[in-house]
Amino acid sequence: MxxxxxxxxxxxxxxxxxxxxxxxxxxxxxxxxxxxxxxxxxxxxxxxxxxxxxxxxxxxxxxxxxxxxxxxxxxxxxxxxxxxxxRIHLYGAAMEKLLQSGQLYPCYCSRAELHAIASAPHGLSAEGPAYPDTCRLLTAEERQERQVHKDPSLRFRTDEERPILFNDGIAGIQHFPPGAGGDFVVRRADGIVSYQLAVVVDDAAMGITDVLRGGDLLDSTPRQLMLYDALGLQAPRFAHIxxxxxxxxxxxxxxxxxxxxxxxxxxxxxxxxxxxxxxxxxxxxxxxxxxxxxxxxxxxxxxxxxxxxxxxxxxxxxxxxx
Structure with missing residues (x-):
């Protein structure tokens, strides 16, 4: 077989x-x-x-x-x-691993604040504007203060030095700059796990070797490759139609x-x-x-x-x- x-x-x-x-x-x-x-x-x-x-x-x-x-x-x-x-418990285990390695941080930005970012240049066209690292730079004291007023989402800390390069089975060689799209949410403030994290955990757990999907998700691939790497998982081959x-x-x-x-x-x-x-x-x-x-x-x-x-x-x- x-x-x-x-x-x-x-x-x-x-x-x-x-x-x-x-x-x-x-x-x-x-x-x-x-x-x-x-x-x-x-x-x-x-x-x-x-x-x-x-x-x-x-x-x-x-x-x-x-x-x-x-x-x-x-x-x-x-x-x-x-x-x-x-499969929620599997996503929780993955987030715990990312938290322990320092790859995640709490984000207290409100919807209004994030909406204001919409006028900024987009890092990844399908993913919206790049996050400007507002909460990435908060001190422990500032986080504690914001925690009183708002439950945070969790963002993944992207690698700002290493570019993402992969060969798509249909679109060909794809090159994305370091930190493509900026830090992204892996768990919303309401507790719902993001598509990016769930799909990586599930594809890896199920031994998926080949992912063929719509071209609208091509820009999601760099983020998913970062998660595969951070979790020590084998990424599949991608082809975007x-x-x-x-x-x-x-x-x-x-x-x-x-x-x-x-x-x-x-x-x-x-x-x-x-x-x-x-x-x-x-x-x-x-x-x-x-x-x-x-x-x-x-x-x-x-x-x-x-x-x-x-x-x-x-x-x-x-x-x-x-």
Whole structure:
């Protein structure tokens, strides 16, 4: 059996849509082509935004597309549980390790103060403006004084001397300057653990070797690589696929029509139409034609996937719907 392990990790805060299907299909094909193990993980760590019924719907939608998984919330596996809300103790242990090594510090900045930073130049485009180290430089006395008025978040102290360099499987060589994006939050003031920390802990614990995900997360990779290094964990290989955009240049969403998988199914669209359409966009088919996901495994080629965002014109959408 191959030691290649990949995953798809949806957040059950909304209905699965074409953008989710795009990432899920390509991540699945990458691993199945290499006879690897494919893991499904539910990233529901932000409890107020996530709903159990949406998690169930996501499983149903993926099965309708013809995708399967070797480990997951419904089938179990050696690294269970596969739902983030049941893995909180693992994130706590990681934060304790980072605290002991001096990598974390409390941040007392209010939302208003952080909003004011928004006018500053962005360090990482998808991650917002770089944090200006306001609380990094506080003395013990100043921290104690602020603690009286506000519960702090916890920020990771980035390395300000070493640049981040990695080879992305689709985007190519990526170079980020030292401290890219500034110090970042790993636990919010309300106690919710950040995506950055949770995804690193989970991917490492589950032995994930290959992560294929949307290009909007490319800028998150430097921060995650810093966490892998600080925790002494092995980082996976990364490949970031281009985003699907509407004609207005914005990410494909409800404003471009009902792009939810459940909605398309209800409208009579067959899953093979969606798979064939996405495979065509990904350069895996020379022309658009209905096809089952399993039929694409033998010919899948990561190098054929475009590197630039893909604009979905209305005429192309109509080819899917008709």
């Amino acid at each position: 191959s030691n290649i392990r990949g995953r798809f990790a949806p957040t059950p805060s909304g209905m699965m849509h074409l953008g989710n299907a795009w990432a899920a299909l390509l991540a699945w094909l990458q691993i199945r082509k290499q006879n690897g193990q494919f893991v499904l993980r539910m990233e529901d760590i932000d409890g107020p935004r996530c709903r159990p019924e949406l998690a169930e719907q996501a499983l149903a939608d993926l099965r309708w597309l013809g995708l399967d998984w070797d480990e997951g919330p419904d089938v179990g596996g050696p690294y269970a549980p596969y739902t983030q809300s049941e 281009p985003l699907l955009l509407g004609e207005d240049g914005k990410r494909l969403a409800k404003r471009h029509g009902d792009t939810s998988l459940a909605g398309l199914k209800a409208a009579g669209v067959r899953s093979e139409q969606i798979i064939g359409w996405l495979a065509y966009l990904a350069g895996q088919l020379e022309r658009f034609e209905p096809v089952a996901a399993s039929e694409l495994i033998h010919c899948f080629d990561l190098t054929r996937i475009p590197t630039e965002s893909i604009t979905i014109h209305d005429t192309l959408m109509k080819r899917l719907f008709n």
